[in-house]
Amino acid sequence: MSFLNNHSDGKKMVDKVFKAAIKAKEAKDKFGDDEVVDATLGTLFDEDGIFVAYDSVWGPYDQLDKVEKGRYARSIQGNPLYRDAVYKWLFGENEMPAEIIVSPGGAGAVSATMHNVLNPGDTVIKPSQGWGPYKTMANEFELKLDSYNLFKDGAFDIADFKDTLTKYMNIQGKVLAIINDPCHNPTGYTMSSDEWDQVLDFLNELSKQGPVVIINDIAYVDYSTDPSWKDHFLKYRNLAENVMIVITFSLSKTFTAYGARVGASVVVSSNKEELAKYKDAAIYSARSIWSTCNNSVMELFAKITTDETLYTNYINEKQYYIELLKERSRIFINECASEEIELYPFKEGFFATLKVVDDNEKEALNLRLQKSNIFTVEVDGGLRVALCSVPKRKLRGLARKIKKCM
Known part of the structure; x- marks a missing residue:
């Protein structure tokens, strides 16, 4: 007998992204941030590894009336x-x-x-x-x-x-x-x-x-x-x-x-x-x-x-990070090509994915990467690398490190 209905009985959420992020944090606490590549979270981080919250967004937010912040x-x-x-x-x-x-x-x-x-x-x-x-x-x-x-x-x-x-x-x-x-x-x-x-x-x-x-x-x-x-x-x-x-x-x-x-x-x-x-x-x-x-x-x-001024400030700030993502992706995609690491077709955006079709092979590679302090996320058919969260200095040479684990 269960308090839950038949559909909900036994449900348990295991989110691979947050699970991988927790392991990456534990590694950083143990070995130091410089020794760990945390490519798990799909959120923007700057080149100093700090979460990006646009000044052009959250500055104007601070100017909103408290009633607008609190009301339905x-x-x-x-x-x-x-x-x-x-x-x-x-x-x-x-x-x-x-x-x-x-x-x-x-x-x-x-x-x-x-x-x-x-x-x-x-x-x-x-x-x-x-x-x-x-x-x-x-x-x-x-x-x-x-x-x-x-x-x-x-x-x-x-x-x-x-x-x-x-x-x-x-x-x-x-x-x-x-x-x-x-x-x-x-x-x-x-x-x-x-x-x-x-x-x-x-x-x-x-x-x-x-x-x-x-x-x-x-x-x-x-x-x-x-x-x-x-x-x-x-x-x-x-x-x-x-x-x-x-x-x-x-x-x-x-x-x-x-x-x-x-x-x-x-x-x-x-x-x-x-x-x-x-x-x-x-x-x-x-x-x-x-x-x-x-x-x-x-x-x-x-x-x-x-608001023309607020809009222009926002567009300019966002464009900086679009260009940063382009730079990060160029580094990683080009180095993967040099190391003959197969990726799914990439054009732009927050992520790139190593192509590993076999699930057993994917899990084994992910564990080997973790032992080398490289943290990715298992997805269907591969391992996702969050370019959005990895600074350029850590992307340089990352493909070679991955290749050694393959």
């Missing part, structure tokens, strides 16, 4: 100024058939989408290399999980993507699939415009058989090296009526506001009736699960994005 949000859907700011942040002055519902980070938006789109027992489709909590969320809502192969010949595997989604459309009459782009976690891949065109053409065709919903997880969008990347969203205006895309936006990375837990489901569909139904369902879920989100950071986002 103005709406379960999200403060109107915040929703307007998110819309303009993603779409500019372009008209898009979209509804916006605030969420606790991007994770809340991904989770709510799974909850509202599929029935228990249905299958959600993720990339073969992907963020670990996708699995946790699926299990929480009693969903099954399958993967499409992410890469073939160094590019997006459009053939397997099509095959996998078609398979589940035939089984359940509806599909929900996740595309984490740009700056994919954990590989650092960003899809080309042509790859997206192929995906969207296929979705429109597949939707003739039933509803198609895509989660476009854009957690790292504001670290793309292409400042025009958001023009990509204009492609969504050409979706068939039976296609919906839920863009999951997060201020965690965009504003270095990880702990503030503010993001949004940005739902795009030309089907006005279904769009309105989805908005209503998402608001209902919000009230039943987290109620309202952080009022002060919603107000802060609106304030910074509408």
